[in-house]
Structure formats: C-alpha cells, structure tokens
Amino acid sequence: MEIKAIRGFNDILPDEIGKWQFLEITAREVFEGFGFSEIRIPILERTELFSRGIGEATDIVEKEMYTFTDRSGNSLTLRPEATASMARAYLEHQLYTFDPVAKLYCIGPMFRYERPQKGRFRQFYQIDAEVFGVENPMVDAEVIVMLIDFLKRVGLEKLELQINSLGCRDCRPRYREELKKFFAQKAFQLCEDCRRRLDTNPLRIFDCKVETCREAIVDAPKVIHFICSKCKMHFDQVKGYLETAGLSYVLNPKMVRGLDYYTRTAFEVVSYQLGSQNAVTGGGRYDNLFQEIGGLDIPGIGFAIGMERLVSLLPKDKEFIQTPHLFVAILGEKTIKEAYRIINQLHLQGIRAECDYEGKSLKSQMRRADKLKAQYVLILGENELKRGKAVLRNMGNKVQEEIPILDLVNIIKEKARHQE
RNA sequence: GUGAGUGUAGCUCAGUUGGAUAGAGCACUGGGUUGUGGCCCCAGUGGUCGAGGGUUCGAGUCCCUUCACUCACCCCA
Known part of the structure; x- marks a missing residue:
C-alpha cells in the first residue's frame, strides 16, 4: 500500500457509517423541532474571517490553521470552526432583514493542524447550532436544553453539563488583572507553562494539570465574583431557566474558553469515558463576534458537538449494519x-x-x-x-x-x- | 511544537542470550461424494520483518538515521 490518507485525516468506513447517519438524522429532527434551519457554508474562507473572528492571539489562529495562498494571491483558510462563517453568511445575506432572530445549524468537517491523539483529528466533524440576534438569557437556556435533549435522544448517559459565566467586555478585563495579581504572587509554585500564561492568558492557568499549579488555583479569585451586575443577572437568569426546564448542571468556575469571542455564558458537556479530550460539546455566548468581523452589534450563542467523540460514546450493541434481504x-x-x-x-x-x-x-x-x-x-x-x-x-x-x-x-x- | 511508547501476513500477535527455508490464531480461497450456510476437519493463497544505512561469518533480534501510528503535553469539539 503506497498512498495512504494523510495524518489526522480518517476514512469513515461502511461498518460504522450507520452511527454517523443516525447522529445526523437525530440532530436534524431535534434541532428542527426547536425551530432551527440548516445552513450550508463553504469549507474555505478568507483567512481574515477567522483571524478577526476567533482572535489573533488564540492557538487556533496562531498555529492551527490550514492556510494557503490561492492562484490569485488571496490568503484562504480551511475552516477551523463554523460559527464565524455562519455569522458571515448571516451578515452577507442580511438575514436579519427577514427576522432579526436566526436559529441555524450546520453539519460538516472542520480542519485544525494539531497533533492527532485520542478524540482529536486534523479533519473532524462538528454539529453546530447557533442563535443570532437574541441577548435574552432565555435563549441561552433554550439552546442548552436542545443540546441535552439531543444527547439524550442519541442514547448518551453519564454526561455532565458544566456551566460558567465569563463576563463581558467591561468586567472580564478587570477580572483578568485581578487574576494576574493573584498568580504573580504565587509564581514560584507555577510551572513554566503557567508562568508564560500569566502574561498571555491567565485564565488558562485554571486548566493546568500540574500538581503545584492545582494547589495555587484552589483559592484563586473566581470569575463569578468579578462579573458586573448585568452579567451576574444574566447568569442568574440562565440558571433559573435551566432549573425551570428541569436540567441539572454543575457550576464550573474554572471553565474557560479558548476562543476570544466568548462572553458570558459558557458551557461544556464532558464524559469521563473519553480520555484526555473529554469534552463532547462546548459552546457559549459570543456577543462581540459580529463586531469583530465588521458587522453590526448582534449577540449570538451556540455550541459545537464533536462528532467523532460522540460516535465513540455510542453504545456498541446497536446494530447499524445493513444486511441483504x-x-x-x-x-x-x-x-x-x-x-x-x-x-x-x-x-x-x-x-x-x-x-x-x-x-x-x-x-x-x-x-x-x-x-x-x-x-x-x-x-x-x-x-x-x-x-x-x-x-x-x-x-x-x-x-x-x-x-x-x-x-x-x-x-x-x-x-x-x-x-x- | 514537546515527550513517551509501538512498528513482523488483511487483522490480533509469537519469535528465546543475534544462527539455517519467518510462525500461530482469525480472515480469505478450495475441499470433506453429484445442487445447500453457521460448528468441526483437511489443504492452499498471503510477509522486501515500516524504510535507509551500519556492526557481524550471520540481523526480525544490536547501533544510528528516517518515516508512520498511538498516547500524553499544548489546545480544543
């Protein structure tokens, strides 16, 4: 065998395709039941869309994008995520003129140049759902409820919904400074990586797995105590709506997000059967994204489900293989x-x-x-x-x-x- | 980008302190009385031992280089 698929790019063979189709069909059913419409967006975009939307300083933009110059000299990038493109499409086609509220979903491959490992690939599939144009916390809950309903419908148990609030443009910088001050005092017990993070992104220290760092984290100031009154009220209402919907959740004050555009509500669903890459889905609110990509001031919230991670959690006993009559x-x-x-x-x-x-x-x-x-x-x-x-x-x-x-x-x- | 581990038949793996034609199970093909499956039995196909170099009388086994895969870090879905 001479020519093989390139690193991190996998074939999905007939014996497992049934699971994929099942996930897609179920997602369509559930999402459309919640009033979402499918949108299909290109796999290639101008590099600018991502560098501005996701954030110049994020890992994705700094070192994980498949970027190249096409024959006419434009810098293009294989999409590393779908949200920015969906926002672009919403603006470009002025979908807000029909209705300011847009509920959209999208299924397809994303590309990130990372070292592959369990649950992480260079081409991977996501199911994305986004709501544009609503700031009301009711919609935060609506989106989360839809996500959990989907996961239940595909038969997943033993999952944990974690939520947090990241604050907004006004209060997050204050918290960031506070955190910097705190960790600066404890710098001696931080690992090398975390000392670097102190400058670049102090919130990330929360993710560190090094023992001494974990100790330093214990009594670090929490975002929730620093968010402004508006953000706090928003978060309280989200929690209230989740409770009304009967959803149980775990507050994870240490949860941070790697993309710059996230604000306020952030959530993740994790499984303890997945290994190191344990997030099945992640998402949150992004009230600054639209402005970053040069558009109107439009709020948004959504999530992305990692399909291969989901597939690996699907019960094995399900018979998906088609046999001849x-x-x-x-x-x-x-x-x-x-x-x-x-x-x-x-x-x-x-x-x-x-x-x-x-x-x-x-x-x-x-x-x-x-x-x-x-x-x-x-x-x-x-x-x-x-x-x-x-x-x-x-x-x-x-x-x-x-x-x-x-x-x-x-x-x-x-x-x-x-x-x- | 960093670290660790693994590369022997399509798959899962044996292969002893370097020694003769490289093995097993599964899978595949054929057969076990004329045209009948699963179990069982017999036979057969299939490997430049990841690649390249080196040490040696001799390398799957030792050394170097390289590639690939896996897991972890980083980060994220």
Whole structure:
C-alpha cells in the first residue's frame, strides 16, 4: 500500500457509517423541532474571517490553521470552526432583514493542524447550532436544553453539563488583572507553562494539570465574583431557566474558553469515558463576534458537538449494519440471464438482493450468504427453471419452499417488508 | 511544537542470550461424494520483518538515521 490518507485525516468506513447517519438524522429532527434551519457554508474562507473572528492571539489562529495562498494571491483558510462563517453568511445575506432572530445549524468537517491523539483529528466533524440576534438569557437556556435533549435522544448517559459565566467586555478585563495579581504572587509554585500564561492568558492557568499549579488555583479569585451586575443577572437568569426546564448542571468556575469571542455564558458537556479530550460539546455566548468581523452589534450563542467523540460514546450493541434481504444463488451457465432479470427487478423494487458473480459452487455461495447475514437465499437452478420455479430458503429456520418465478418479486417484497 | 511508547501476513500477535527455508490464531480461497450456510476437519493463497544505512561469518533480534501510528503535553469539539 503506497498512498495512504494523510495524518489526522480518517476514512469513515461502511461498518460504522450507520452511527454517523443516525447522529445526523437525530440532530436534524431535534434541532428542527426547536425551530432551527440548516445552513450550508463553504469549507474555505478568507483567512481574515477567522483571524478577526476567533482572535489573533488564540492557538487556533496562531498555529492551527490550514492556510494557503490561492492562484490569485488571496490568503484562504480551511475552516477551523463554523460559527464565524455562519455569522458571515448571516451578515452577507442580511438575514436579519427577514427576522432579526436566526436559529441555524450546520453539519460538516472542520480542519485544525494539531497533533492527532485520542478524540482529536486534523479533519473532524462538528454539529453546530447557533442563535443570532437574541441577548435574552432565555435563549441561552433554550439552546442548552436542545443540546441535552439531543444527547439524550442519541442514547448518551453519564454526561455532565458544566456551566460558567465569563463576563463581558467591561468586567472580564478587570477580572483578568485581578487574576494576574493573584498568580504573580504565587509564581514560584507555577510551572513554566503557567508562568508564560500569566502574561498571555491567565485564565488558562485554571486548566493546568500540574500538581503545584492545582494547589495555587484552589483559592484563586473566581470569575463569578468579578462579573458586573448585568452579567451576574444574566447568569442568574440562565440558571433559573435551566432549573425551570428541569436540567441539572454543575457550576464550573474554572471553565474557560479558548476562543476570544466568548462572553458570558459558557458551557461544556464532558464524559469521563473519553480520555484526555473529554469534552463532547462546548459552546457559549459570543456577543462581540459580529463586531469583530465588521458587522453590526448582534449577540449570538451556540455550541459545537464533536462528532467523532460522540460516535465513540455510542453504545456498541446497536446494530447499524445493513444486511441483504436476499441472496440469489445461481447454478449453471443457463440460469445467469434469468437470474439477472430477477435481481434487476428486485433492485428496482428496493430489495437488497446480493448474488455471486463468479460462478462459484453452491456451498461457497451459501457460505457467503450466511456471512452477509442474508435472511433468505433464492436458489436458481436449471431444474427448477425448466418448471418455472425457484427454491426460497429461510436461513433462520432452514425452511425451504418452491415458489413460481412469476410471483417471485411479490413474494420476496412481502417477506422483505416483514424483515424491516 | 514537546515527550513517551509501538512498528513482523488483511487483522490480533509469537519469535528465546543475534544462527539455517519467518510462525500461530482469525480472515480469505478450495475441499470433506453429484445442487445447500453457521460448528468441526483437511489443504492452499498471503510477509522486501515500516524504510535507509551500519556492526557481524550471520540481523526480525544490536547501533544510528528516517518515516508512520498511538498516547500524553499544548489546545480544543
């Protein structure tokens, strides 16, 4: 094997595609039930959209983007996330002129140049949902409830919803300074990385796994105590609505987000079965994004679900693999043409009929039928054909019957219907 | 970008202190009386031992380089 898929880019093979389709269908059902519409956006955008939207100083923009210059000299980037593009589309097509409130979802691949590991790939799929144009905390709860409902519908248990408030443009800088002061005093017990973070992004220290840093974190000031009264009120209302909806959550004052545009409500759903990359989904409010990309002052909130992480959590016992309704065993040269005629008719009627193409022995054909888990085998031999009949074998109970070829398609359609 | 681990048949892995034609299970193909599956039995196909260099009479085994994969850090979905 010479040419292989490139690092971090994976094939999703037929034996697992059922799970993916299941997730997509369920997401569409649930989201559309909540009044969301699908939007499809390009995979390539002008680099500027992301550098301004996500934030120049974020890891994504600094070192994780697939950026290149096209033949006419424009700097383009494979989308590392969907929110910025969705916001761009909303502005570009002035969707707000139809209705200031837009509820959108989008399913597709994202690209980030990172070192792959468990649950992390260079091309990975996300299910995104966003609400543009509403500042009211009611919609924060609405989005979170929809997300949890989706996760329940796909059969996930043992998940934990964590929420936090990150404050806004006014109060977050104050908190940041406070945090800097605090950790500066404790710099001696911080690891090398965290001392660097002190300057670049002190909030990130909360994520550190080094023992001594964790100790330093314990009595660090919490965002929640520093957010302004407006942000606090917003957060309190979000919690209130979640309680009204009957959702339980865990406050995680240490949760921070890696993208600059996040403000106020931030949330994550984590699983303890995922390994190091334990966030199945993450999201939050981003009331500054639209202005960053040069648009109007429009608030937004949304989330992204990591599909491969979700797929890996899906129960294994679910049978997603499609099996043939029928296997046609062909015996003898003379029957090939008639067999083809029958198989063709079955296919046109939506019957999954398989057959042998290489004139193999009946034994070999039966073995394959069994391997493919075909419920029935139709044996077409010269003897039966002369009498206008064929043998139909039920592989489950080994019962065989002779059926007239003229009624064959109808009989098999009937049997196939019972199988579904 | 950093660190650790692993690369032997399609898959999962054996391969002893370097020693002769590189093994097993599963999978695949055929067969076990004429046209009947799963279990069982027999046989067969399949490997430049990741790649390149070096040490040696001799390397899958030791050394160096390189590539790939995996996990972790970083960060995130």
